[in-house]
Amino acid sequence: MDQPSHTSQRPLRIGTRRSKLAVVQTEGIRDSLQKLAPGRTFQIEALHTLGDKDKSTALYSFGEKSLWTAELEEKLTSGEIDVVVHCLKDMPTLLPDSCDLAAIPLRDDPRDALIIKASLPYNSLQDLPEGAVIGTSSVRRSAQLRRLYPHLRFANLRGNVETRLAKVDSPESEYTCMIMSAAGLERIGLKHRINQYLGSKDGGILHAVGQGALGLEIRKGDTETQEFVNQLGDEKATLACLAERSLLRTLEGGCSVPIGVETEWVGQPDDHVLRMRAIVVSLDGTESVERSLDAALRTNDEATRMGSELAAKLVDGGAERILRAILADRPSKE
Numbered sequence: 001m002d003q004p005s006h007t008s009q010r011p012l013r014i015g016t017r018r019s020k021l022a023v024v025q026t027e028g029i030r031d032s033l034q035k036l037a038p039g040r041t042f043q044i045e046a047l048h049t050l051g052d053k054d055k056s057t058a059l060y061s062f063g064e065k066s067l068w069t070a071e072l073e074e075k076l077t078s079g080e081i082d083v084v085v086h087c088l089k090d091m092p093t094l095l096p097d098s099c100d101l102a103a104i105p106l107r108d109d110p111r112d113a114l115i116i117k118a119s120l121p122y123n124s125l126q127d128l129p130e131g132a133v134i135g136t137s138s139v140r141r142s143a144q145l146r147r148l149y150p151h152l153r154f155a156n157l158r159g160n161v162e163t164r165l166a167k168v169d170s171p172e173s174e175y176t177c178m179i180m181s182a183a184g185l186e187r188i189g190l191k192h193r194i195n196q197y198l199g200s201k202d203g204g205i206l207h208a209v210g211q212g213a214l215g216l217e218i219r220k221g222d223t224e225t226q227e228f229v230n231q232l233g234d235e236k237a238t239l240a241c242l243a244e245r246s247l248l249r250t251l252e253g254g255c256s257v258p259i260g261v262e263t264e265w266v267g268q269p270d271d272h273v274l275r276m277r278a279i280v281v282s283l284d285g286t287e288s289v290e291r292s293l294d295a296a297l298r299t300n301d302e303a304t305r306m307g308s309e310l311a312a313k314l315v316d317g318g319a320e321r322i323l324r325a326i327l328a329d330r331p332s333k334e
């Protein structure tokens with residue numbers, strides 16, 4: 001039987017987490033979709049996920065990051081919602097069988113950024129004195145920083161962006177500064193608080209896989225939604241992010257292991273050459289392996305291949321031993 005003609009105009013239900021950042025991002029995607037389909041109705045459902053609720057456990061002891069995504073994926077699978085808007089870096093590299101990554105839109109600044117306590121006079125990582133305390137719960141950030149700045153100290157800092165900033169600024173807190181993604185800070189109107197943008201060219205640390213990008217996830221087989229949201233996909237962001245995700249998948253690391261990455265399109269635009277560098281660091285920063293690779297990319301398969309090739313180079317350089325030592329040290333998931 002033919003689908004009734006009004007199906008394409010059914011309201012599109014968009015799910016996301018309930019944090020300010022998630023809601024702002026989702027409203028942006030909703031507005032872009034609305035421009036593509038002016039007559040259609042969109043509903044946003046913002047969910048309080050398990051990952052938002054537990055603020056006491058260090059991030060790395062959660063194991064995989066599916067705690068941010070699992071409940072939304074259940075609602076997607078059961079048909080309660082049609083699209084989930086995720087921060088791509090919070091999406092595990094393997095999705096449930098019932099779900100697909102339908103589009104990666106234009107990526108915002110993927111770099112990490114440093115914010116210093118409002119009352120202090122410093123402006124960069126290089127300015128920070130011996131013993132200064134960096135607030136971060138990310139082992140990727142702390143391991144890379146320990147390697148480059150062994151005189152700094154680290155303390156866990158959890159909660160949504162506004163909570164973290166308030167903790168850092170509080171005169172009673174031990175934090176000298178914090179590190180968060182530039183994209184996240186800019187999206188919620190905190191760009192003016194960024195003291196330094198970090199990356200291979202300044203500060204020396206590499207960002208998380210998928211950082212600064214969004215991922216639009218749909219129910220597998222929902223071709224109508226697939227085709228609709230795919231119009232927001234950006235080719236360069238998609239190829240770079242798929243290469244990064246393939247690297248992470250091949251190294252079998254979730255977001256909670258110290259793997260940093262940076263991708264950049266080099267040469268003439270027509271060359272389509274992606275340069276990807278990546279680093280794996282031991283938690284204490286004393287051991288690391290860093291490699292890079294250039295590859296001409298036009299297809300998703302080529303991007304995936306590039307990620308696994310760079311992973312293989314890292315493994316050849318000793319990355320696997322570093323990662324195994326970290327995994328062996330973790331509390332079991334039981």
Ligand SMILES: NCc1[nH]cc(CCC(=O)O)c1CC(=O)O
Pocket residue numbers: 087088089090179180181182183184210211212213
């Ligand atoms: N780990 C949490 C998380 N997931 C996505 C973002 C920000 C948005 C992004 O970088 O994609 C953040 C906060 C941060 O790391 O600063």
